[in-house]
Amino acid sequence: MKIFGLFLKIPRQVVFLTIAIAVALPLIIPLGMPVNIMPQSKKLFDAIDDLNENSEAVLISCDFDPQSMPELYPMLVAMLNHCFSKKIKVILLALWPQGTGMVEMAIDDLASKYNIKSGEEYAFLGYKFGVAAVLLGMGENIKDVFPVDYYGTPIDSLTIMHDLRNYKDLSYVISLSAGDPGYRAWLLYAQARYGAKLGVGVTAVSAADVYPYVETGQVIGLLSGMKGASEYETMVSRAGYSTGDLKATQGMDAQSLGHLIIMIFIILGNTGYFFARRKK
Amino acid sequence: MNISTDPWIWLAAILTICIFSFLYRDNFFYRLAEHLFVGLSAGYLIALTWHNQIYPNLFSPLFREGNLMYLIPLTFALCYFSRFIPKFSFLIRLPIAFVLGWGSGVAIPAVFQRDILKQIQGTILVGEAFSRWDTGLGAIIVMIGVLCTLIYFFFSQERKGILKPISNIGIIFIMLGFGASFGYTVMARISLLIGRFQFLLGQLLGLIK
Numbered sequence: 001m002k003i004f005g006l007f008l009k010i011p012r013q014v015v016f017l018t019i020a021i022a023v024a025l026p027l028i029i030p031l032g033m034p035v036n037i038m039p040q041s042k043k044l045f046d047a048i049d050d051l052n053e054n055s056e057a058v059l060i061s062c063d064f065d066p067q068s069m070p071e072l073y074p075m076l077v078a079m080l081n082h083c084f085s086k087k088i089k090v091i092l093l094a095l096w097p098q099g100t101g102m103v104e105m106a107i108d109d110l111a112s113k114y115n116i117k118s119g120e121e122y123a124f125l126g127y128k129f130g131v132a133a134v135l136l137g138m139g140e141n142i143k144d145v146f147p148v149d150y151y152g153t154p155i156d157s158l159t160i161m162h163d164l165r166n167y168k169d170l171s172y173v174i175s176l177s178a179g180d181p182g183y184r185a186w187l188l189y190a191q192a193r194y195g196a197k198l199g200v201g202v203t204a205v206s207a208a209d210v211y212p213y214v215e216t217g218q219v220i221g222l223l224s225g226m227k228g229a230s231e232y233e234t235m236v237s238r239a240g241y242s243t244g245d246l247k248a249t250q251g252m253d254a255q256s257l258g259h260l261i262i263m264i265f266i267i268l269g270n271t272g273y274f275f276a277r278r279k280k
Numbered sequence: 281m282n283i284s285t286d287p288w289i290w291l292a293a294i295l296t297i298c299i300f301s302f303l304y305r306d307n308f309f310y311r312l313a314e315h316l317f318v319g320l321s322a323g324y325l326i327a328l329t330w331h332n333q334i335y336p337n338l339f340s341p342l343f344r345e346g347n348l349m350y351l352i353p354l355t356f357a358l359c360y361f362s363r364f365i366p367k368f369s370f371l372i373r374l375p376i377a378f379v380l381g382w383g384s385g386v387a388i389p390a391v392f393q394r395d396i397l398k399q400i401q402g403t404i405l406v407g408e409a410f411s412r413w414d415t416g417l418g419a420i421i422v423m424i425g426v427l428c429t430l431i432y433f434f435f436s437q438e439r440k441g442i443l444k445p446i447s448n449i450g451i452i453f454i455m456l457g458f459g460a461s462f463g464y465t466v467m468a469r470i471s472l473l474i475g476r477f478q479f480l481l482g483q484l485l486g487l488i489k
Binding site: 012013016019020023024027028067069070071097127128129132136187188189191192193203204205206207208209212213215216217218224225226227247250251254255258259262 | 303304325328329332333337383386387390391393394398399401402422457460461464465466467468470471472473474475476477478481482487488
């Protein structure tokens with residue numbers, strides 16, 4: 001029974017090192033575990049997949065910063081790949097100041113691949129402070145809130161913005177959200193007040209909070225963390241659209257193995273605790 | 281193996297390792313990276329606030345275009361600083377009252393719609409939910425879960441008789457909720473670790489194909 005006592009004395013450095021090895025190895029030598037698609041991710045994919053080049057634009061709000069990149073950036077890239085492959089027009093903006101950098105990075109990666117031009121296939125409105133005023137203002141007239149785009153071009157001169165006035169002229173609003181302001185603000189001001197059709201991609205930490213809104217139909221579909229991103233990447237890839245690097249899918253083997261190691265440590269710790277208590 | 285020669289990649293990698301070194305124990309390199317991050321973030325935010333907010337929304341219209349209407353928001357904004365002068369500190373109430381009043385007026389009806397009306401609608405059992413057996417079962421479980429959890433939080437009555445087993449069922453639903461949140465939190469933290477490892481093993485060392 002001495003061995004069970006040892007379970008309680010595992011140094012934390014050993015736990016960290018084991019998890020690090022479990023996460024690093026599958027990245028170098030992929031295991032190729034399958035990616036199962038969750039219904040709420042499929043709903044979001046199907047919603048966008050049903051659109052075509054004549055559909056109204058999709059608005060993607062990048063409400064995250066570099067800290068959430070591993071989870072949300074692959075969602076952004078996969079969604080842009082999906083939209084640009086289908087020639088769906090995209091409006092981009094950010095409720096987080098650092099979100100503009102994420103959009104710029106994604107656009108830089110994809111611009112030459114799809115030969116897209118600002119103002120024609122996409123518009124990048126940039127970041128604006130004051131989430132409530134911004135989202136409510138966009139419900140009336142987007143051009144009043146963003147008179148110029150991120151690059152300083154007058155919004156009226158952008159072809160993509162000619163027939164676009166407010167949320168009613170958008171197919172969907174997608175919030176890729178790492179916290180506040182994020183999907184809750186879009187739900188509050190754009191969905192509840194103006195009836196915008198909202199899709200959400202969130203970090204895994206917030207995923208459990210979004211499910212009630214998916215159940216009621218307030219959110220049309222949900223991508224949860226890196227798993228959600230890998231599901232979207234897989235669906236885009238299976239549908240035959242161009243994907244580029246499958247960053248999230250690449251990480252799913254590491255994710256599974258990391259979880260397995262954590263579960264083993266939880267079981268070991270609890271077993272040790274159980275026997276230690278019985279001994280007393 | 282294709283090791284990067286980009287100095288920026290190396291700088292990012294060294295800072296990442298400095299932060300990871302905290303997992304062994306607190307040390308100078310961790311604190312250096314931490315302080316660098318805090319300082320850079322604060323500097324970035326100040327520059328961003330000036331260029332994105334103060335200059336285009338106040339400074340430019342007031343001082344370059346001469347629109348005197350902007351004196352009103354400027355006065356309100358300056359009232360925030362009145363708390364540094366005890367004699368005039370009461371003036372801070374003006375902008376706070378304005379922000380609270382406007383914010384509440386805008387948010388309360390929308391929050392009611394988002395979190396109460398729609399959620400109650402989603403909980404009510406309707407015929408449509410029973411078009412398939414699995415959605416019907418799900419709807420019943422949601423209904424039971426909501427009622428039991430609400431009864432658990434009903435503090436005006438002592439938990440005995442019929443209320444006791446119902447609130448115990450409520451606890452099970454609450455624990456399931458906590459468990460799901462914890463599981464997702466672990467997933468999020470592992471994802472962040474994967475992100476850093478993808479950078480270190482991929483962009484820095486070129487080990488990921």
